[in-house]
Every structure is written in C-alpha cells, then in structure tokens.
Amino acid sequence: MPESPSKSSRPFVIPQFTPRDYGSFFMAGALCATISHGGMTPIDVVKTRIQVDPAFKNLGFITGTRHIITKEGASALLTGFGPTAVGYLIQGGAKFAGYEFWKKQFVEIAGDQETAVKYRTAIYLGAASVGEFFADILLTPLEATRIRLVSERGFATGLVSGFTRLAREGGVREMYSGFLPILCKQIPYAIGQFTVNELCHELVYRSMTEETKKNLSASANLTISLGSGITAGFAAAILSQPADTLLSQINKGHGPKGSMSYRLITLAREAGFRGLFAGLGPRMIMTAGLVASQFIMYDSIKHALGAPPGLEIHKED
Template sequence: MYRSNPLFNPNKSFFAPAATETKAAKPAPTGADLYARFALAGALGCAITHGALTPVDVVKTRIQLEPEVYNKGMINAFKQIISKEGAGALLTGLGPTVVGYALQGAFKFGGYEFWKKTAIDYLGVEKASQNRQAIYLGASGIAEFFADIVLCPLEATRIRLVSQPSFASGLTSGFLRIVKEEGVGALYAGFGPILFKQVPYTMTKFAVYEIAVEKILNATGKTKDQLTNGQTTGLNLTAGLIAGMAAAVVSQPADTLLSKINKTKGAPGESVTSRLISMAKQLGVKGLFTGMSARLVMIGTLTAGQFLIYGDIKRILNATGGVEIAK
C-alpha cells in the first residue's frame, strides 16, 4: 500500500500537518476557486523568492555576460558592481523579475496542481500511485511550458536592463523600447533557451524534492504526520534545497545561453537557432557553466523558499484537504 504523499494530493499543503487540516472551520474550496488559490500561492512564492534574490541574479548574469571582467568569484563580483555603479545596481531588473516570476509562479504551481489532478483522474488512483514520479514529471513539464510563455518577455527585459544599465529606466520603458526598436519577436528570442532551462529545472525540482522527502523520512523512521511543525518545516526546506541545487545544475547551460542571447539583438537574417549553436560552440562546456556557484546559491535558496511559502500560503487560503492517494 502507498501512504499519503503531500505532492500527490492536489489540495493538501506541502507543509501543514494533517492535524491542522481537520481543524479548518471553513469548507475546503473546490474547482476554479481552489486552483485560483493555488495560483495565488505560487505567484507569491515565486515573486517573493526571486525578488529577494535579485542581487544574486544580477551578479550571476554579469558573470555570465562578462566573464573577462567578473572573473574572481561571486563575492568579488558583488564588490566590483557596488564600487563601479553603487549598491542600487544590485536591484537592476527588480520590476520585471517580480512581475515575470509572479506570473510564472501562478501558471507553474497552479498548472502543476491542475495537470497532476487531471492525470490522477485519467489513470485512476491505483495506477497513478504506481506511476507517481512520471506524473510529477509530466504535470510539472506541461505547467512550466505555459508558464514560460508569460515569463519570456519579462525575462528578456530583465536581462537587457542588467546587461545594459543605460538601456531604460525600468520595466515599462525597457519593454516598450525593445518592442519599438526590435519588434515583439525580440521578446521571444530567448524562448527556446528559457524552455530548455525552465522545463528541466521544474521537472527536476519536483521529482528530486519528492525523492529527497522520501529518503529523509526513511532515514528518520517517521512518517510526515508524526513530525512537529518545526520538523516539517526543516524537512521541506532541506528537501527543497537539495532539489534546487540539482535543478540548478541541470538547467545551467540553457541559463547561460538565455543571458547571452538577450544581451544584444541578432544580426539581420540570423535565426535564433543559428545564434544559439554559435554561442554554444564559442562557450564550450566550461563556458556554459560560467556563474555556477552563484546560481547554486540562488536556485537552492529560492527553491527551498518557494516550497515553504507555497505550502504556508495555501494553508492560510484554506486550499487544503481533499482526496489523497495512498502511498
């Protein structure tokens, strides 16, 4: 038999103990109301974590784009940027980061819950239990694809602002300048790299998170329902950190290419594919993993934070309870 799996249940908080759910005074929401709450929780989780880590993202992007300048590690890169441009430069691109990842988080987490539930309904509880990892991977991959459609234009704007600080004063002016001078297509020049970065990242994040939770619980000899609130928080932060670091490594090459392709516009007649191939050849394996240490810190931290915030906000919004799959 399979016992309760928090990721598999589309209505249950990742972090709230089962006992908390039984005390809920209000009936659990269903249908569109429920998925709207998932989307809101995901939007807040991603916007808060990505926004808070904007300085790390700025440093990581600068290292990727100008390795000949920022070549003495992450800490020194921080010092270089502050010395040359002031501390405010570390918040470059904050606007598009918060807006872009709020939208992405809504589609990613809300979509993940929807596609996961859809798969469970289609396969049935028993078969779904036996193939739960495939469902985690499939549901998260589909959800991320649609999330990237809304994220891509804002990520393109963010990278342009970080790589060219004088390009525009903020999100709106930068977005409009790209559209005016280069056309709407320029906002999606990095759609291929963003898919290759975000889809494997999200699939790895959810799959590794689930495996990590199972392994940690097996090592302690406890079930999740036997953990205290503090132990549950520690479990999910630890599993989220492990998942984030694994996801960072998997998605790093595409992240480097995404930064490169959005730095400047392509030559007339040059396709996105040819630009990507050329960039990959020039960079080589070592170059594709430039900025890895900064990204490990960033992705590991924000992934752990996302799982924590997402679960807590779902609990606050009463997006808990519902059908469970035995594990």
Template structure:
C-alpha cells in the same frame, strides 16, 4: 453546532495553488535580485567578473554603485509572480489530471513519470508568461543605461523590436526551465517523500513541516541548477543583444554554444547554486505555508 467548511474544489482550489506559487516565486526571486545581477554579469562578461561571488559583488558596487544590485527587480518580481502561478498551479492541475486518467494506484506506481510530465506541462505555460519579462530583465541587467525600469524597458523593446523580440529567447528559456522544473519537482517530491517515510507527517507541527520543505527544496534547487545551467547561460547571451538580419534563433543558439564551450556554459555556477538552492528552498516553504493558510491542504497527494 458550527458547520464544517467544505474543502475548496475546482477553480477555487487551483487558484489558491496558483496564488501560493505566485507569492513563493515572486518573493524569493525578488529577494535574490542582487545575486541574479552578479550571476548574469559573470555569464555575460567572464573576463571582467571572474574573482568569485563575493569579489564580484564588490566589483559591481565599486563600478556602478549599490543601486545596480537592484537592476531588474521590477520585471523579476512581476515575471516570477506570473510564472509561479502557472508553474505551481499548473503542476497541481496536471498531477490531478494524471491521477484521473491513470487511477490513483497506477499513478502511485509511476509517480516519477507523473511528476515529470506534470512539471513539464506546467512549465511550458509558465515560460510563455515569463519570457517577455525575462527578456526585459536581462536587457536591463546587461545594459543598465538601456531603460529606467520595467515599464520603460518593456515599451522600448516593443516599439523598436516588436513582440517577437520578447520571445527570441523562448527556445533557450524552455531548454532551461523545463529540465529545471522537472528536476526541481521530482527531486523535491522524492526527497520529502523519503523524509516523511521515516516520520509521522500527521503528528508533525507546521514548523517541522516547513523545515522539511526548506531542506528538500534546498537539495532540489542544487540539482535543478546544475541541470539547467548551460541553457541559463545561453539565455543570458541571446537576450543581451538584438539578432542580426536574417539570423534564426536556432543559428544564434548554435553559434553561442560553439563560442561558450562546456566551460563557458557553466560560468557562474557557484553563484547560481547559492541563488537557486536558496530560492527553491524558500519557494517550497512559502508555498506549503500559504497553501495551508488558504485552506488548500497539502496539494494533490500521490505518495502514500
């Protein structure tokens, strides 16, 4: 008789979560690069790009050509490949640690807190990996003549400004990514939990579960985009130019925040809702499907 394959454990298990997350994030963020280019232009130059997403797409193409919409694809794909590995793999890892510390029943009782802490911890490490490539991407998008691509841009920043330049936006990226990721995972878990509470998950086809992941991810993405929009705008601004001599990151953030105001902080929100909702839906759908293909089951389950 054929022997039943053992379920992956330990590093083997979390490496599968990490790979699924890396592919989910890199593929979706890479596919949405044109939308991200337009969104970043709206944030950095709202006086020029202020006629709506479709009109701004046409304006970028008219002014710079179709190729401009692919600006930053290299650092976007590479950065979110690493970030996705740490984010999704880390989320499952910290969730399991919470269960081990609290016990399964107590973790279930406080699962919103477990989801939040796990997502926040995972995102911290994911942001460390993402920050240098995100700084390179924003520099390329805000100044297309700065470099020819990922490696050229990365090398120019490193040589002219040093390693610290890659992390000048680390504060804003945490302010953006940590609330974004917490909202994203908590909303996804709660929405999918509510849907599966009305259905028999064990009898659902893989296709039906993918549809649930898409729908839950879309709504979670909308919520996460709204929560993190002001920090996303500040991140674009702070990475656009070099800091002045003696100017700290905190003082730059305060100056940018005062210049933007509430209305300016939400510049480009409709475009970002479209982008984040779509890519979050895709991420959870891809993540779920790849986990199953890799034999990693449904992850670390808390909800009944």
C-alpha cells in the same frame, strides 16, 4: 505539493479541485515566486554579469559583487527588480497552479492508485513540464526586459520604460527571441524543483515508522521541507544552468544570425563546457534559497487562503 506526512496514510482519493482552489494555488504560487525571486535580485545581477560581461569573466561571486558596487554603486545590484518581481508573479502563479492541475490530470489518465504510484515520477515530470511551458509564455517578454536592463547599462530606467523600448525596437519577435532557450532553461528547472522535492519527501517519510510520522513536530516538518527544497534547488540549478547561460547571451544579442536552434548550438560550441557553467556557484546558492523558500511559503499561503492540500501519490513502502 507534499503536505503533512500524516495525510499520506489516508486512502487514495483524487480531489475535485474547484476554480476557487486553483485560484488559491495561483495566488500562493504567485506570491512565493515574486517574493523569493525579488529578494534574490542582487545575486541574479552578479550571476548575469559574470555570464555576459567580459569584464567579469574571471570574477567570482564576491569579487563580482565588489566590482559592481565600486564601479556602479550598490543600487546597481537591484537592476531589473521590477521585471523580475512582475514576471515571476505571473509565472509563479501559472507554474504552481499548472503543476497541481496537470498532476491531477495525469493521475486521472493513469486510472487507479497502483498505476499512478508506479508511474509517479513520469507524472511529476509531465506535470512540471507542461505547467512550466504555459507559464513561460507569460514570462518570456519580462525576462528579456530584465536581462537587457542588467546586461546593458542605460538601456532604460525601469520595467515600464525597458519593456516599452524592447517592444518598440524589436516587436514581438524580439520579445520572444528567448522563448526556446527559456523553455530549455525553465523546464529542466521545474523538473528539478518539483520532481526532486517530491522524491526527497517520499524518501524521508518512507524511512520513518507510522508512529514517527504522526508525532513529527512542526520544526521537524520544517526541517524536512527545507532540506528537500535545498536539494531540489541544487538539482534545478545544475539541470538548467547551460540554457540559463545561453539565454543571457541571446538576450544580450550575441551569436550569429539564423534560426534560434542554430544560434544556440553555435553559442554552446563557442562557450564550451566551462563557459556554459559559468556562474553556477552563485546560481546554486540563489536557486537553493529560491526553491526552499518558495515551497515553505507556498504551503503557508495555501493554508492561510484555506486551499486544500495537493494531490499526493507517494509510494508507501
């Protein structure tokens, strides 16, 4: 993750992270993800209902929120909070630690600073994708539980009962029925989140003189991190929106019988371009807040845990 700009002027050194360092990365990622995703639960509830509930088809975020409160009560906006918090606690830790791990591996494969800098975008893309893949293995069953709780009122009373019912009635196959669409959603999301954030930091710092970088105030650094995170959040939302819609449909039980790829293609054709991007507005708001807050919390928690800074491979000029 991008750190203080003053560190970018240091000689290029590949850090030798210890298991304790990766444990700190995992803990920081876990906490920032579960706090941010848990806090965004009401927005995600409205977004999911717009995607899968015919009664919400023509509603926007504000009207959808009012409709839920009027018909089901304000507490309905917290539906799925349990699996959201637990799922992203696990997934967030694995994703952030995985990104740090795989970025270092790919830099070592590059062999030298010049090659790593030249192919830095490919390194960001690869590290984000591979880290996200393994994190999604842990996330998928809990995400399936969350979507079922949100989209099917009365399915269960909470995380444990919902997870148990899903496992009992559908088994492993049903719990992982959304694995492919989750990959299609989360990998583009992670690419937007990490790659765009890295490139935004690089773009801002390259426009500054060394003297300006060294004298940046804490508020200026926070502004840069916030702006980069928001931009990365918008990119993550747009890249992952079609698969997010299809994931909600799959977990709702929509679509024909057959292989997952066939179901996804059929649902995508039925939804059309407009349908695939239904709910994008509230999701962009949610994702911008998620990504920006996660990066700020991640760096703060890492610092509090005494973790070393992440590996930087930004181009200097």
